[in-house]
Amino acid sequence: MADERGPIKGSSSSYGAVEDNTGAGKSTSTATAVPPGLEVHHRELHGWRKIKYQFREPFAEFLGTFTFITFGLGGVAQAGGHLNPAVTITLAVFRQFSWLKVPIYITAQTLGAFVAAAAVYSNYSAAISKFDGGNRHVTGQNATAGIFATYPADFLTIPGAFFSEALGTFFLLLVILTVTDERNASTFKSAAPIIIGLTIITIGLSSGWETGFSLNPARDFGPRLFTFFAGYGFEVFSAGKLYFWVPLAAPVVGGLIAGLVYDSLIYTGKSPLNRV
Secondary structure, eight states: OOOOOSTTTTOOOOOTTTEOOOSSOOEGGGGGOOOTTOOGGGGGOOOOHHHHHHHHHHHHHHHHHHHHHHHTSOOOOOOOOOSSSSHHHHHHHSOOOOOTTTTHHHHHHHHHHHHHHHHHHHHHHHHHHHHTTTOOOOOSTOOOGTTTTTTOOOOHHHHHHHHHHHHHHHHHHHHHHTOOOOHHHHHTTTHHHHHHHHHHHHHHHHHHHTTOOOOHHHHHHEEEEEHIIIIIHHHHHHHHHHHHGGGHHHHHHHHHHHHHHHHTOOSSSSOGGGGG
């Protein structure tokens, strides 16, 4: 059977990025494949061109996360790169994505979300000030912090919120692993971004009301950190009984459980569960 590592060969998506475990210690990613004849020899590059070449992957994560957060703080849509620490960590555990790249990707994703929140805030600051009288509120009738980060419904407990976020991310990662499974390439290659986007919308409509369905630690923490500096104060972290850590941890747990379930029941390619 063909090598089933998870990525869609030839796809521009890095959801299935893998690391070469042949002993050479080199990592490979479908996201950085270069067409024949267009290879760039980094030793010949200098200045900004060299920096841009060496950090093209984190730059792509930053720009991708910035774009989808800018257009998605009032909605949702993401496809293509990881753009989500839960995706990055799940692929590192189950698809041999380089662990050395994990902190770089997560930093880029969080910074992208932070800058996106700053852009949205700058665009709507006048409207927000008119609504709240210039006094920024996290909770109450004049609260506007929920435009940027997620906050749980008043009746929801921390365990309940954790379960809700983990469950939503479980289904998201289950779909991502399915559409990027090499065996499904002929079926999902072109439709993968649409399927992933529709999945996020479906999760939001079906179970997003309780927590705001972050499903993405960077999408929540980057804007939350921005609101702290923008005048909302420490309450962005203390609100909801210190809820801020839930959208950081729960999506990662949900993603890892999805990888465990998919690889245990379906996947036959390279995975920690398929070594025996």
